Every structure is written in C-alpha cells, then in structure tokens.
Amino acid sequence: MSNATTSFDKFKTPWLIQRLCRPYAASKESLLSLLDFSFGGGLINGGFSKDGYQYIKENLFSFDYMGSSEFEWGAVPAAFSNLIKNYKDFVTFEIVLDSLKGEFLINKYRTPMRAYVDGKRKKLKDIPAPTEKKTIYVICHKNFRQDVKESILELAKNNLHLKEGAMLTNALDPINDFDKRTCGWIDLYNCFMFFTDSVMFGKTVEVFEATQV
Numbered sequence: 001m002s003n004a005t006t007s008f009d010k011f012k013t014p015w016l017i018q019r020l021c022r023p024y025a026a027s028k029e030s031l032l033s034l035l036d037f038s039f040g041g042g043l044i045n046g047g048f049s050k051d052g053y054q055y056i057k058e059n060l061f062s063f064d065y066m067g068s069s070e071f072e073w074g075a076v077p078a079a080f081s082n083l084i085k086n087y088k089d090f091v092t093f094e095i096v097l098d099s100l101k102g103e104f105l106i107n108k109y110r111t112p113m114r115a116y117v118d119g120k121r122k123k124l125k126d127i128p129a130p131t132e133k134k135t136i137y138v139i140c141h142k143n144f145r146q147d148v149k150e151s152i153l154e155l156a157k158n159n160l161h162l163k164e165g166a167m168l169t170n171a172l173d174p175i176n177d178f179d180k181r182t183c184g185w186i187d188l189y190n191c192f193m194f195f196t197d198s199v200m201f202g203k204t205v206e207v208f209e210a211t212q213v
Contacts, residue, residue, distance in 0.1 A: 008086065008089065008141040008143050008144065008191075009143065011143075011144050011147035011148075011190055012189045012190060013151075013160075014151050014155075014160060014162060014187050014189070014190065015162060015163055015189065016070055016071065016075065016162070016163050016164075016187070016188040016189065017162055017164075017166050017185050017186065017187050017188070018063060018064070018066060018071055018076050018079075018185065018186050018188060019063075019064035019066065019164075019166065019167060019182045019184075019185055020061040020062070020063060020064065020182070020183070020184030020185060020186065020195075020200070021061060021062045021063070021064050021181045021182055021183065021184070022061065022062065022181075022183060022197070022200065023056075023057055023058050023059055023060055023061055023062055023200075059203065059207075060200065060203055060204055060207060061184050061200055061204070063076065064181070064182060066164045067164055068163055068164050070163060070188075071164070071188070075188045076186070076188065078188075079186055079187070079188045079189075079191045080186070080191075082191045083139075083186075083191045083193070083208070084208060086141065086191075087208050087209070089141055089142050089143075090139055090140060090141055090142065090208075091139075091140065091141075091142045091145060092137070092138060092139050092201075092205060093138050093145065093149075094135050094136065094137055094138065095135070095136040095138060095149060095152055095153070095194075096133050096134070096135050096136075097133060097134045097135075097136065097153075097156055097172065098133045099131065099133075099134070099172075099173070100131060102157075103153070103156060103157075104134065104156035104157065104168075104169060104172045104173070105156070105157055105158050105169045105172075105173070106169075106173050134172050134196065135196075135198070136152060136156075136194050136195070136196060137194065137195045137196075137198060137201035138152065138192065138193070138194045138195075139192060139193040139194070139201075139204065139205065139208070140190070140191075140192035140193070141190070141191065141192065144190055144192060147190075148187075148190070148192045148194075151187075152168075152194055155168045155169075156168055156169065156172060157169075166182075166185055167179075167182050168182075168185070170182070171183055171196050172196065183195060183196045183197035183200060184196075184197060184200050184201075184204075
C-alpha cells in the first residue's frame with residue numbers, strides 16, 4: 001500500500017524514509033545479492049519487477065531492511081514511480097554541513113566504550129571526531145525544495161522522529177563499517193532522495209534523466 005503523493009502541492013512531515021546502501025557486486029558469487037531479505041516477508045522484491053530490482057541493486061543502490069511492514073508492500077517502488085513520472089519538475093542541490101557549527105550531531109556511540117574499526121578493536125576516544133564539512137546531495141520536487149532542506153537539517157541533528165531511524169547522524173560521523181553502509185535515502189511520501197555518496201547520487205540522477213527522455 002502506498003501513500004506517496006501524486007500532486008506535489010503539499011509537503012508532509014517525513015515519517016517513512018527508506019535507507020539505501022551501496023549496490024551489490026553484479027556477480028553470481030555475491031551471496032548478499034542472491035539471498036536478499038531487504039523487504040522481509042512483504043511483496044517479492046518489495047513490489048519492483050524482477051529485472052528492474054536486479055538492475056537497481058547491482059548498479060545504483062541496495063535497500064536496507066527497515067523492519068516495518070509499511071516498507072514491504074509496494075510503497076518503495078510507488079515512490080520511485082512518482083519521482084520518475086514527474087522528474088521534469090525535480091531539481092538537484094547540495095547541502096553542506098559543518099559539525100564545528102553544530103549543523104550535524106556527532107555519532108551518539110562515540111563514547112569511552114570500544115568498537116570495531118576496520119576489523120580491529122579500537123577505543124572510540126582514539127577515533128577523531130569529524131572536523132571537515134559534509135555534503136548531502138538532494139533530488140526533490142521543485143515545490144518541496146525548502147521543506148526538504150529543512151527536514152534534512154533536522155535529521156542531521158536527530159530532531160525528526162521517523163517510523164524507523166534514518167541513521168543519518170551515523171553516516172555523517174561513521175565509527176565503523178556498519179555506520180558506513182547507509183549512504184542514501186528516499187522519503188516514501190514526498191518522493192525526495194538524498195545521498196552522502198556523490199557517486200550513488202550521480203548515477204541515480206543519470207538514470208532518472210535517461211528514463212525521462
């Protein structure tokens with residue numbers, strides 16, 4: 001069931017945001033690619049066609065398991081469908097965040113406890129907090145640009161409550177490989193996307209433009 005907007009005349013406070021990870025290797029030896037449980041017990045491939053889903057997860061991004069049925073019964077492909085159908089009215093822009101100015105939160109797990117970093121145990125106090133600026137790359141409907149920007153800024157400070165966590169603060173300040181997994185997102189009602197990975201962003205824009213043509 002999809003609640004994705006089709007008119008783009010009213011922005012809705014984000015509630016369902018699907019996390020996106022880097023694409024699986026296009027290989028028959030890729031166990032993750034073969035054993036895909038991204039959409040739990042819902043529709044096969046989340047409602048995507050078999051070929052479409054295969055192309056997306058091998059070339060653009062894969063889908064993180066969200067843990068709630070709202071993501072499993074066609075809402076994700078419906079959001080993509082609305083984005084593609086209206087792409088001529090979509091714009092792209094960047095948001096630059098500076099942790100030194102408090103524009104995004106430091107990872108909440110950066111405490112004196114220990115964590116795995118690059119396969120080795122390391123004290124988090126020995127892991128330097130980010131001082132460089134972080135860029136978020138956005139695709140959204142032109143009517144929603146300001147609302148989308150404000151929503152992402154709230155997410156970066158962990159001030160926006162969602163059905164399932166976006167983990168944006170983890171992606172902006174990763175302390176281990178798990179934090180680095182998520183690098184893209186799509187809002188399932190307002191149909192906007194944003195990325196911390198410029199390559200994923202660039203390939204996504206390229207595909208949508210090709211589809212529109």
